[in-house]
Amino acid sequence: MSGEQSIKCYRCEVRESIVNLNGRKLCPICARNEINNAIRKNFLKSGLVDYESRFIILELNGLEGLSKIIEETLTKIAKKTTIYYQTFSLELSSQSVDSYIHDAIIRSLEICSKEKPNGVVMPFPAEIFMYLLISSAVSRDAGYLSLYTHYTKIGSCNFCFPLHNISLLNMEIVYGVESKFPVASFTHFLIWVKESLEGNQEILHSFHKSIELFATQRKCTRCGAFSESDICKRCRDVNRQ
Ligand SMILES: [Zn+2]
Ligand SMILES: [Zn+2]
Numbered sequence: 001m002s003g004e005q006s007i008k009c010y011r012c013e014v015r016e017s018i019v020n021l022n023g024r025k026l027c028p029i030c031a032r033n034e035i036n037n038a039i040r041k042n043f044l045k046s047g048l049v050d051y052e053s054r055f056i057i058l059e060l061n062g063l064e065g066l067s068k069i070i071e072e073t074l075t076k077i078a079k080k081t082t083i084y085y086q087t088f089s090l091e092l093s094s095q096s097v098d099s100y101i102h103d104a105i106i107r108s109l110e111i112c113s114k115e116k117p118n119g120v121v122m123p124f125p126a127e128i129f130m131y132l133l134i135s136s137a138v139s140r141d142a143g144y145l146s147l148y149t150h151y152t153k154i155g156s157c158n159f160c161f162p163l164h165n166i167s168l169l170n171m172e173i174v175y176g177v178e179s180k181f182p183v184a185s186f187t188h189f190l191i192w193v194k195e196s197l198e199g200n201q202e203i204l205h206s207f208h209k210s211i212e213l214f215a216t217q218r219k220c221t222r223c224g225a226f227s228e229s230d231i232c233k234r235c236r237d238v239n240r241q
Helices: 028-046 064-080 097-115 126-139 143-147 168-175 184-197 208-214 233-240
Strands: 019-021 024-026 053-060 083-090 119-121 151-154 157-160
Touching: 019 028, 019 168, 024 028, 028 064, 028 157, 028 168, 053 064, 053 097, 064 083, 064 168, 083 097, 097 119, 097 126, 097 143, 097 157, 097 233, 126 143, 126 168, 126 184, 126 208, 168 184
Parallel strands: 053 083, 053 119, 119 157
Antiparallel strands: 019 024, 151 157
């Protein structure tokens, strides 16, 4: 028997499935609806969507396609309630995933203090957090697992993370976007995920339980990372430079 047999979509039972979402094989149209719905729910859970809310969507180097997906969802929400959004492009550090995230936060805070939006929308997908979790065994730095959430406030700025529990690899398949993340170790990690978890992505929906183990009582007041002190080591090091 061939393993290449096509399987009909779990939802519509008509079209052929192309992707495995939460253990169900779905066609492109049903999968897109499902992901759009999940993003919309994440937005609503952030508590930031209100009449005439203004959002800034960050378009980050290597993840540009994901900002387009966020725009697609916000456009739909905007049809039902009046909200506004604009996109800001940032070219971030490619030294490491942590420095990329740090850079994204610090530069968003600058934008936020000028533009004063209701929320800044970060396009970090689930695999970034999975990478941070796994690499923390070596780096001993799990600070930015604090951002695996719908919403967090850093300084006076509200951040939402509508893709934090949505798979980048699935979005690539469903929306036809291609990510070119600038940190090589993360790109290698993605290849490993693709090859070893194909068809069995349950880990993408369960690893978040481990994140709770890293939560600290305090967070860095500057960048929002889990930290034992008010200013995390990364912010102290950056200040010294
Ligand atoms: Zn379908
Ligand atoms: Zn910090």
